[in-house]
Amino acid sequence: MNYSIGDFSAITGISIYTLRYYEKESLIIPARKENGRRSYAESDIAWIQFIKRLKDTGMPIREIQKYAKLRAQGVTTMADRMEMLARHRAVLKEEIGKLEEHLSNLDDKITYYRTEIRKCTNLREDRRTAEVSCCT
Amino acid sequence: MNYSIGDFSAITGISIYTLRYYEKESLIIPARKENGRRSYAESDIAWIQFIKRLKDTGMPIREIQKYAKLRAQGVTTMADRMEMLARHRAVLKEEIGKLEEHLSNLDDKITYYRTEIRKCTNLREDRRTAEVSCCT
DNA sequence: GTACAATCTAGAGTAAACTCTAGGTCAAGT
DNA sequence: ACTTGACCTAGAGTTTACTCTAGATTGTAC
Numbered sequence: 001m002n003y004s005i006g007d008f009s010a011i012t013g014i015s016i017y018t019l020r021y022y023e024k025e026s027l028i029i030p031a032r033k034e035n036g037r038r039s040y041a042e043s044d045i046a047w048i049q050f051i052k053r054l055k056d057t058g059m060p061i062r063e064i065q066k067y068a069k070l071r072a073q074g075v076t077t078m079a080d081r082m083e084m085l086a087r088h089r090a091v092l093k094e095e096i097g098k099l100e101e102h103l104s105n106l107d108d109k110i111t112y113y114r115t116e117i118r119k120c121t122n123l124r125e126d127r128r129t130a131e132v133s134c135c136t
Numbered sequence: 137m138n139y140s141i142g143d144f145s146a147i148t149g150i151s152i153y154t155l156r157y158y159e160k161e162s163l164i165i166p167a168r169k170e171n172g173r174r175s176y177a178e179s180d181i182a183w184i185q186f187i188k189r190l191k192d193t194g195m196p197i198r199e200i201q202k203y204a205k206l207r208a209q210g211v212t213t214m215a216d217r218m219e220m221l222a223r224h225r226a227v228l229k230e231e232i233g234k235l236e237e238h239l240s241n242l243d244d245k246i247t248y249y250r251t252e253i254r255k256c257t258n259l260r261e262d263r264r265t266a267e268v269s270c271c272t
Numbered sequence: 273g274t275a276c277a278a279t280c281t282a283g284a285g286t287a288a289a290c291t292c293t294a295g296g297t298c299a300a301g302t
Numbered sequence: 303a304c305t306t307g308a309c310c311t312a313g314a315g316t317t318t319a320c321t322c323t324a325g326a327t328t329g330t331a332c
Contacts, residue, residue: 017321037279057238082249089242092235099232102193106225113218153291173309
């Protein structure tokens with residue numbers, strides 16, 4: 001099976017513009033029909049989804065480009081590609097760690113806000129003061 | 137204690153350009169001395185670090201701007217700010233989840249590469265074939 | 273046989289978040 | 303007095319990753 005750019009866009013959820021852009025950047029280069037139109041292969045679906053994954057994990061297009069270039073060179077570059085992925089894995093792992101730390105910090109802040117707001121509310125309910133500026 | 141923009145930049149690791157940009161965007165507005173120069177307060181350090189955290193967790197500057205505006209309005213906006221953070225927390229939590237899924241996928245791929253490469257090596261060592269194109 | 277829908281290319285435009293330049297002020301050291 | 307270094311503003315330039323426009327072509331439906 002092979003797909004026109006419109007179909008491929010619909011299947012993958014990536015705009016036609018972006019697909020053409022990715023081609024210009026040598027990420028994914030579909031075959032062409034006799035009339036010059038793009039013809040994406042079945043296997044391109046998995047490939048573009050992998051590209052998506054790399055992007056979603058923060059890999060810049062220049063990096064993905066390098067990976068794509070290796071891939072295009074065939075099996076002899078498998079080790080290099082694995083190397084790239086292993087490196088990227090480490091970066092990703094670290095980023096997740098950072099985000100988790102940020103999350104816990106955010107939780108602390110939210111907890112703090114919650115208690116402060118409760119204090120305010122209590123004060124108002126107790127009528128001990130009419131001022132709103134109770135929590136600073 | 138208060139700091140010149142140069143000192144504040146050195147302390148926080150944020151470039152002078154960026155600090156001025158953040159001011160233009162109303163994220164952090166330092167006091168001014170009589171001569172018109174910026175004078176950052178001690179408390180601005182914690183504030184900019186919090187801004188950094190929001191940025192690192194993917195909050196766009198427009199959002200941070202809203203938060204800063206609320207903060208500038210004082211204690212009466214605490215509940216709104218908490219609301220914002222709670223929402224952002226949820227987004228962050230989800231993003232971490234996605235990244236973890238991506239990580240595990242990446243691991244699978246790396247494992248696959250590793251075994252494929254091993255197969256190749258074994259084949260070569262066994263002299264069963266001289267071809268390199270063993271793993272596709 | 274003509275309208276239309278989808279495609280093509282080259283190149284311009286956009287948005288976000290900086291980053292830098294030019295031209296000017298001002299206080300401190302020599 | 304004068305140079306130097308840090309600071310000021312307004313506005314231009316950069317980078318990344320798209321996104322869109324204009325003008326041409328092509329295959330299909332009526």
